[in-house]
Amino acid sequence: xxxxxxxxxxxxxxxxxxxxxxxxxxxxxxxxxxxxxxxxxxxxxxxxxxxxxxxxxxxxxxxxxxxxxxxxxxxxxxxxxxxxxxxxxxxxxxxxxxxxxxxxxxxxxxxxxxxxxxxxxxxxxxxxxxxxxxxxxxxxxxxxxxxxxxxxxxxxxxxxxxxxxxxxxxxxxxxxxxxxxxxxxxxxxxxxxxxxxxxxxxxxxxxxxxxxxxxxxxxxxxxxxxxxxxxxxxxxxxxxxxxxxxxxxxxxxxxxxxxxxxxxxxxxxxxxxxxxxxxxxxxxxxxxxxxxxxxxxxxxxxxxxxxxxxxxxxxxxxxxxxxxxxxxxxxxxxxxxxxxxxxxxxxxxxxxxxxxxxxxxxxxxxxxxxxxxxxxxxxxxxxxxxxxxxxxxxxxxxxxxxxxxxxxxxxxxxxxxxxxxxxxxxxxxxxxxxxxxxxxxxxxxxxxxxxxxxxxxxxxxxxxxxxxxxxxxxxxxxxxxxxxxxxxxxxxxxxxxxxxxxxxxxxxxxxxxxxxxxxxxxxxxxxxxxxxxxxxxxxxxxxxxxxxxxxxxxxxxxxxxxxxxxxxxxxxxxxxxxxxxxxxxxxxxxxxxxxxxxxxxxxxxxxxxxxxxxxxxxxxxxxxxxxxxxxxxxxxxxxxxxxxxxxxxxxxxxxxxxxxxxxxxxxxxxxxxxxxxxxxxxxxxxxxxxxxxxxxxxxxxxxxxxxxxxxxxxxxxxxxxxx
Ligand code: NOJ
Ligand code: CA
Numbered sequence: 265x266x267x268x269x270x271x272x273x274x275x276x277x278x279x280x281x282x283x284x285x286x287x288x289x290x291x292x293x294x295x296x297x298x299x300x301x302x303x304x305x306x307x308x309x310x311x312x313x314x315x316x317x318x319x320x321x322x323x324x325x326x327x328x329x330x331x332x333x334x335x336x337x338x339x340x341x342x343x344x345x346x347x348x349x350x351x352x353x354x355x356x357x358x359x360x361x362x363x364x365x366x367x368x369x370x371x372x373x374x375x376x377x378x379x380x381x382x383x384x385x386x387x388x389x390x391x392x393x394x395x396x397x398x399x400x401x402x403x404x405x406x407x408x409x410x411x412x413x414x415x416x417x418x419x420x421x422x423x424x425x426x427x428x429x430x431x432x433x434x435x436x437x438x439x440x441x442x443x444x445x446x447x448x449x450x451x452x453x454x455x456x457x458x459x460x461x462x463x464x465x466x467x468x469x470x471x472x473x474x475x476x477x478x479x480x481x482x483x484x485x486x487x488x489x490x491x492x493x494x495x496x497x498x499x500x501x502x503x504x505x506x507x508x509x510x511x512x513x514x515x516x517x518x519x520x521x522x523x524x525x526x527x528x529x530x531x532x533x534x535x536x537x538x539x540x541x542x543x544x545x546x547x548x549x550x551x552x553x554x555x556x557x558x559x560x561x562x563x564x565x566x567x568x569x570x571x572x573x574x575x576x577x578x579x580x581x582x583x584x585x586x587x588x589x590x591x592x593x594x595x596x597x598x599x600x601x602x603x604x605x606x607x608x609x610x611x612x613x614x615x616x617x618x619x620x621x622x623x624x625x626x627x628x629x630x631x632x633x634x635x636x637x638x639x640x641x642x643x644x645x646x647x648x649x650x651x652x653x654x655x656x657x658x659x660x661x662x663x664x665x666x667x668x669x670x671x672x673x674x675x676x677x678x679x680x681x682x683x684x685x686x687x688x689x690x691x692x693x694x695x696x697x698x699x700x701x702x703x704x705x706x707x708x709x710x711x712x713x714x715x716x717x718x719x720x721x722x723x724x725x726x727x728x729x730x731x732x733x734x735x736x737x738x739x740x741x742x743x744x745x746x747x748x749x750x751x752x753x754x755x756x757x758x759x760x761x762x763x764x765x766x767x768x769x770x771x772x773x774x775x776x777x778x779x780x781x782x783x784x785x786x787x788x789x790x791x792x793x794x795x796x797x798x799x800x801x802x803x804x805x806x807x808x809x810x811x812x813x814x815x816x817x818x819x820x821x822x823x824x825x826x827x828x829x830x831x832x833x834x835x836x837x838x839x840x841x842x843x844x845x846x847x848x849x850x851x852x853x854x855x856x857x858x859x860x861x862x863x864x865x866x867x868x869x870x871x872x873x874x875x876x877x878x879x880x881x882x883x884x885x886x887x888x889x890x891x892x893x894x895x896x897x898x899x900x901x902x903x904x905x906x907x908x909x910x911x912x913x914x915x916x917x918x919x920x921x922x923x924x925x926x927x928x929x930x931x932x933x934x935x936x937x938x939x940x941x942x943x944x945x946x947x948x949x950x951x952x953x954x955x956x957x958x959x960x961x962x963x964x965x966x967x968x969x970x971x972x973x974x975x976x977x978x979x980x981x982x983x984x985x986x987x
Contacts (some may be wrong), residue, residue, distance in 0.1 A: 286361060288387040290406045295553070297406050299389060305356040307391060307402060310436075311411055313553045318501060322434035322524070324402060325353025326415065329429035329536055349396050353432050356400070360390035366405075372567070373578045373779035374855040376886040376901070382568035383407060390418075398423045409563045410552035412506060419543040428512075428538040433527040433549055435503055435516065437462065440523060441493045444805050444893050448486025448515040450530045450739035451478040451732070453770055454788045456798055457805040459894050462523050477660060478701065478732045478767075480739060485518040486528060488770075490812035492560070492805070492893050500557045500893075504812050506548040506569035508772040509750065512538045513741035514547070532744050533737035547772060552812075558888035561807055561897070566773035566814070574777055580760045581779050583855035583881035584724060586694055587639050588648030589626045590819070591860050595794045596831040598626035600651030600659070602674045608658045611669050616654055621676065627651040629678040633685055638863040640689035642877050647686065648694040648726055648858070652677045660700045660731035667700040670713035683720050695722040701767070702734040703748050710752065714759040723760065724782070726817070727752065729767035741769045750774070753781045764817045764856055771814030783817040783856040786810065790819040790860055793838040794827050800839045800948050800975030801894050801916030803848060808893040815854035820845050821876055823865045825952040830862070839975055841952045842872060843942045846979035849879040850912025851897050857881055871957055875940050875979050879910050887928045896920040896972070900928050909935075911980040915972035922970045922978075929964040934985045937962045941970060941978040948975025961985075 285300025296312040300321075311319040328350045367383045388403040401416035415431075417423060440463045446455035447469060458465075458472045469484045490504035503525070505514050512529035519526070527549070529537040548569040552560050575581070592598040605619040627649050635647045655668040673679045686693050695717050699706040706713075706727075717725060729740060738744055749768045756763045757780045766785035775781045787810035792798045803818075810816055822845050824830065825838035849857055859866065859876050866873040880903030890898035890913070898913040909929065913922055919942075929935060936959055943954035952975075962968075962982065970978055 286387060286389070288385055288404055288406045290408045291365070291367075291383050291385060292408045294408055295406055295411065297404055297411050299387065299402070299404065301356060301358065304354050305394065306354045307356060309404070309413070311551060311553070313499060314555070316497070316499060317438040318499065318553045319551060320436035320438055322436040323353065323432060324434070325351070325432045327429040327432055328352055329427050350429065352393070352398065352400060355394045356391040357394060358389055359392045359399075362388045370572065372776065373573060373575075373581055374583050374782070374882045376853050376883050378884045378904070380564045380567060382564070384568075396422055405569065407565055407568070409554060409559055410502075410550060410565045412548040412550045412565060412569045414548045415546040417540060417542045417544045424542055426540045426542070426544070427536050428529065428540070430537060431514065431527040431529050431546070435525040435551065437493070437523040437525070439495060441495050441501070443487070444492040444809060445487040447473050447481045448483055448488055448517065448528065450480040450482060450741055452476045452740065452767070453488060453786050453810070454792065456788060456802060457809065457894075462518060463520055465518060466520055477730050478740065482515070482528065483517050485520050487516050487518065489514060489516060490809045491516060492808040494893065498555055500554050500560050502550075502552040502560050502808065502812060504550045504566065504772070506550055506566045506773045507571070508547045508746060508769065508774070510540070510544070510743065510747060511547050512743040513746065513769050514549070530739050530741040532742045533735065538743040557808070557891040557893060561888045561891055561899070562886075566812055567776045570773040570776040572776065573779055575757055575779060578779055580723065581762060581782070582645070584645045584692075584762070584782070585857050585859070585881055586646035586648055587635055587644050587859050587863070588650070588694070589632060589635055590648055590650050590858075591794070591822075591862060592830065593626050593650060594791050595827050596834050599624045600626065601656040602654070602676070603657065606657045609655055611655060611666055611672070614654075616675050625651065625674065625676060627674065628676045629682060632677070632682050635863065636682070636686050636689055636691050639691045642873075644691065644859065646692040646694045646724065648696060650696045650698070652679075652696065659698065663732060663734060663736060664700070665702050665734055666705050667702050668698065668705070670697050670709050671716045679720060687721060692724070693720070693722050695725040696728075697725055698728040698730065701729045701731040701740075703729070703738070703745060704735055707748065707751070710755055714756060714761055717761060718759055724762040724764065725756065726764045726766065727768075728765070740767060745769070750778075753778050756780055766817070770810060773814060775814050781814075783815045783854050785817050787816055789817065790822060793822060793840070794834065794836050796836050797839045803840070803844070803852065803914045804897050804916045805894055807851060807891075807897050811853060815856065816852060817854065817856055817858065818848065818852045819858040819860040820848035820852065821859040822861050823869050823872070823953070824861060837949070838952070839948050841942050841946050841948050841955070841973050841976040842869065843940055843946070843955045843972075843979060844914050844948070844975060844977035846872060846875045846940050847912035847914050847977035849876060850901055850910050850979060851899050851914050853886075855881050869953075872940055872955060875938075875981060878981050879979075880904060880906065880908065889924045890922060896922075898922055898924060902928075907984045909982040911982070912977065913970070913972050914977040915975070917974055919974045919976060920972045922972065923967070924970070925967045926962050927964050929962065929982070931964045933963065935962050935982045936985055937980050937982045939970070939978060939980050942973035942976040944971070946973035946976055948973065
C-alpha cells in the first residue's frame with residue numbers, strides 16, 4: 265500500500281515537470297508521436313514520419329451533453345454544488361503515465377497472411393480535469409506503420425454515465441492534400457470515390473451524393489473513413505478506426521480553410537451521439553502513414569487493435585466460394601417477388617397459394633437446382649438464393665415494420681427438396697435474410713431464423729439492411745444499431761453461423777474477434793455496375809479505403825458487360841474488362857468470394873472461368889507488388905497449405921504497365937504461370953471481353969512486363985511443376 269502511494273507521488277512529480285509533453289517513438293524509430301497539454305489543459309497530439317509532419321498539433325477530447333450525470337465538485341467549499349460540465353476536452357492535468365512495449369505474432373482464423381505481427385510502443389496517460397476531478401485515459405499505440413489511440417473512461421465516482429454530444433478528435437493535415445473520399449453519410453457508403461484536393465471537397469460534394477435507398481449526408485465537407493490521403497511530397501496517410509464496439513461510427517468533418525478534420529459521430533434517433541457507462545472505451549482512432557502506398561495495403565494495424573478471437577473452436581468457419589440466384593435479380597432479368605397481384609403483403613394473412621405468379625420469380629426450385637448443378641460441377645462451396653421467402657412484393661420504401669419472417673418460402677421454392685438435392689450434390693445452401701432495415705423485426709425473429717437455418721443445413725447467412733432503419737429515425741451507423749450488428753454476429757456464433765452483412769456499418773477489424781463475420785458489404789459493390797455503372801478505377805481505391813477495415817463481399821466475376829443482353833430495359837454497362845474481373849479475386853481480399861455472373865456466361869468463357877475455379881480463398885502469404893490509389897494495385901498471394909501463388913492486377917482509367925518480378929517464389933523451383941490478360945485492344949468501355957491466356961515458365965529469378973488496359977488488369981495462377 266505504502267509502496268503504491270510513493271510510486272504515485274513519484275510519477276506525479278515527473279509528470280508535473282514535463283511541461284513539454286511526452287514523446288512516443290515507434291519500434292524502428294521512423295514514427296514519432298507527441299502528446300502535450302495546452303495552457304488551458306487541452307490534450308493534443310502530433311505525428312511525424314521520418315521527420316516529416318503527418319499530423320500537426322491536434323486536439324483530443326469529447327463534449328458531453330444534457331443527460332450526462334451531474335458531477336459533484338470535490339474541491340473544498342464546493343461539495344454540494346452539483347452542476348453539469350459538458351467539456352471533457354480542457355482543464356486537464358496529467359496525473360499518471362505508463363509506458364510499455366509489445367511484440368507478438370498471432371495467427372488469424374483466416375487472412376491475407378498466416379502470421380500477423382503486432383509490434384508497438386505504448387503510452388497511456390491518465391488525465392484529471394481540474395474542476396471536476398473526472399479522469400480520462402488516452403492510450404497511444406505507435407506501430408512502425410501508424411498510430412492508434414483511444415479514450416478510456418475508467419470507473420470513478422465523478423463519471424458513471426456519459427451522453428456524448430460530439431467527439432472532438434482532430435486530425436490536422438499539414439497541407440491541401442489529395443483525398444480519395446466519399447460523402448459523409450449516416451446511412452450509406454455506397455458511393456463512388458472522388459479524388460480531389462481537400463480544398464475542392466465542398467465544391468464537389470453535391471455531385472458526389474448519388475441516390476441511394478437510404479441516405480443522410482450531414483455536411484458539405486463531411487467525408488467517411490477509411491479516408492485515403494496523399495501529400496504532394498509523396499506521403500500516404502490513411503485515417504480510420506478499429507474495434508467499433510458500443511459506440512457510434514466516426515465520420516470526419518473538414519475545416520477546409522485550415523485543413524483540419526474533426527471527428528463527427530453518427531447520432532442516435534434522439535440526436536445524441538452515444539451513451540456510455542464507465543468503465544468504457546472509445547474505438548481506436550488510426551492513422552497509417554508511409555512513403556510507399558504498398559505499406560498501407562500491408563498494414564495490420566486495424567486487426568492488431570482488435571481483441572483476439574472469442575470463438576474457441578473455429579473449425580466450423582470456412583472460407584467460401586459461391587454462386588447464387590442473385591445477378592439475375594440485380595440486373596432485372598428476374599425478380600425477388602413472386603406475384604404482381606398483391607400490391608402489399610400482410611404476413612400470416614396473405615395467402616400466396618391463391619395468387620397468380622408473374623412468372624419472373626428467380627428463386628424457383630428448377631432455377632435453384634440449375635445453380636446447384638453448376639456449383640457442384642465446378643467445385644463451388646455454396647449457393648446463395650435471394651427471393652426465396654415471402655414478403656418481397658412490398659419489401660422496402662414503406663417504413664413497414666413486419667416485412668419478412670425469414671422462415672416461409674414462396675410456393676415455388678421447395679425448401680426441403682432443394683435442401684436434400686444440395687446435400688446430395690455436396691453443395692451448401694447460403695441463407696438470405698433481407699431485413700429491409702426493420703431491425704426490430706429482425707431481432708424478434710433472429711433465434712427462430714437461425715434455428716431454422718441449422719435445421720435445413722444452412723451454415724452461412726447474407727443479411728441486408730436496405731432502406732431507412734426501423735425503429736424510425738435511427739440511422740445505419742449509430743451506436744444503437746452498431747450494437748445490433750454485433751448482437752446478430754455474436755448470436756450467429758452461438759449457432760455456428762457465418763455472417764455476411766450488407767448495408768451494415770463498415771468494418772473496423774472486428775472479424776479478428778468474431779471470425780464468423782466473414783465479410784460485409786458496406787461500400788459500392790458490383791451491384792452498381794447494373795445500376796448505371798461504377799467508375800473504372802473504383803477497385804483501385806477500395807483496397808485503400810473500405811478494405812482497411814476488413815473483407816468485402818464485392819461479388820466480382822462479371823463476364824457479360826452489356827447488361828441489356830440480360831434485361832433489354834437495363835442499359836447499364838459494366839465498367840471493367842473481363843481480365844479485371846478475374847484479378848479482383850486476388851486484389852479484393854475476402855475469405856468469401858462470389859462468382860456473380862450467370863452460369864451461361866461462364867459456359868461461354870470456360871477458359872477464363874478456370875481462374876475463378878482455381879483461385880484460393882485463404883492465404884499463407886501476401887506480397888503487395890505495386891500500388892497507387894486510383895491507378896493500380898498488384899498483389900501476389902500464396903494459397904493456404906498449397907505451394908500455389910495467384911497474382912492480380914487491377915488498373916484505372918489510364919491502364920498500367922506492370923514490371924514485376926517473381927522473387928516471392930521459392931528459389932530453385934520451376935513453376936507454370938497461366939496469365940489471363942487484357943488483349944492489346946481491350947478497353948473497359950469499347951472492348952471489355954478481349955483477353956488472352958498464355959502459359960509461361962517462371963522461377964524466382966523471372967521478371968514480367970505486363971500491360972493492363974484502361975479499366976483492365978490481369979490474373980496469374982502459378983503452379984509448381986512436378987518433376
Ligand atoms: C442489397 C444488397 O447489397 C444486394 O446484394 C441484395 O441483393 C439486395 N439488397 C436485396 O437484398
Ligand atoms: Ca448494397
